[in-house]
Amino acid sequence: MPxxxxxxxxxxxxxxxxxxxxxxxxxxxxxxFDEPAVASGTVLGGAPGGRDxxxxxxxxxxxxxxxxxxxxxxxxxxxxxxxxxxGLRELGRGFAVGPVKIPIVPxxxxxxLLNGGDKDWGLHSPYRDMGYAALKAAAKGAFALGTVGAGTxxxxxxxxxxxxxxxxxSSAGHRVAAVVAVNALGSATIGAGPHxxxxxxxxxxxxxxxxxxxxxxHRMRLKGMSVPATTIGAVVTDAQLTKAEAHRLSLAGHDGLxxxxxxxxxxxxxxxxxxxxxxxxxRDDMASLMELCHLATIVTARAxxxxxxxxxxxxxxxxxxxxxxxxxxxG
Numbered sequence: 063m064p065x066x067x068x069x070x071x072x073x074x075x076x077x078x079x080x081x082x083x084x085x086x087x088x089x090x091x092x093x094x095f096d097e098p099a100v101a102s103g104t105v106l107g108g109a110p111g112g113r114d115x116x117x118x119x120x121x122x123x124x125x126x127x128x129x130x131x132x133x134x135x136x137x138x139x140x141x142x143x144x145x146x147x148x149g150l151r152e153l154g155r156g157f158a159v160g161p162v163k164i165p166i167v168p169x170x171x172x173x174x175l176l177n178g179g180d181k182d183w184g185l186h187s188p189y190r191d192m193g194y195a196a197l198k199a200a201a202k203g204a205f206a207l208g209t210v211g212a213g214t215x216x217x218x219x220x221x222x223x224x225x226x227x228x229x230x231x232s233s234a235g236h237r238v239a240a241v242v243a244v245n246a247l248g249s250a251t252i253g254a255g256p257h258x259x260x261x262x263x264x265x266x267x268x269x270x271x272x273x274x275x276x277x278x279x280h281r282m283r284l285k286g287m288s289v290p291a292t293t294i295g296a297v298v299t300d301a302q303l304t305k306a307e308a309h310r311l312s313l314a315g316h317d318g319l320x321x322x323x324x325x326x327x328x329x330x331x332x333x334x335x336x337x338x339x340x341x342x343x344x345r346d347d348m349a350s351l352m353e354l355c356h357l358a359t360i361v362t363a364r365a366x367x368x369x370x371x372x373x374x375x376x377x378x379x380x381x382x383x384x385x386x387x388x389x390x391x392x393g
Contacts, residue, residue, distance in 0.1 A: 087179020145193025226369025318362025
């Protein structure tokens with residue numbers, strides 16, 4: 063088995079690309095499948111924004127997607143999926159309707175309009191072009207984490223947010239991985255210190271190896287009482303899943319979100335998790351599905367902590383400080 067990168071691209075047939083604009087303070091991440099992937103998803107936050115998320119319901123007809131898009135920009139960012147869709151159309155990708163092919167590209171957005179970046183973009187938002195650029199940049203292998211792509215403008219209650227990823231392998235040899243843009247109303251860290259809520263799941267010191275503190279501060283920390291925020295991501299496996307099973311995997315991803323962020327799923331959060339199967343490896347038993355759900359929870363939690371750990375502050379006045387700004391020596 064090839065060495066794992068601890069990234070979403072550990073899943074065969076998956077490419078990831080970013081478009082990042084530090085002046086804008088925002089960006090786009092495209093998750094592209096070599097072949098249409100069986101997909102579903104769930105929205106558990108109270109203030110979501112998305113495109114084509116309804117078709118991911120297990121009762122809906124279309125069962126597979128060509129790509130997922132994660133983007134900043136709040137509702138303006140929904141233009142990004144159009145750019146990804148345009149690039150996929152150039153490649154001849156899409157769901158066949160007679161002689162026409164329509165790329166299926168569900169998207170989730172996060173609110174990063176108040177982070178100090180220059181949002182004076184004129185008549186049309188830049189997100190369609192950024193989506194196209196992210197699609198063109200999509201590649202297999204290593205990709206950047208932190209203040210990149212959809213995580214560029216992300217913030218949390220305590221530290222700069224960012225984009226994180228993590229992967230794992232089941233006892234049956236199936237791979238499962240997550241990518242998350244962490245823009246939480248709450249916090250990924252415990253109290254006022256450096257420790258992460260996801261610490262019990264950490265692997266190989268991927269977010270500092272600090273473990274848990276001697277005591278935990280459960281007081282609610284929010285970055286605002288009236289500002290929407292959204293943590294968005296995707297969980298992907300190479301194991302064969304039905305659309306209903308992919309839906310269950312997305313719910314398990316939300317379990318990881320709730321283990322890595324406190325609080326989560328608030329009325330002003332838009333927490334959204336997509337899930338997909340590349341079906342590279344056969345799977346048809348309940349035991350393997352339950353283990354994949356277990357691992358989906360863990361990789362999502364780890365990806366969230368990595369997103370905060372790898373982030374850097376935006377180069378704008380008054381930007382929220384990153385975890386590494388406060389703990390340059392690792393806590």
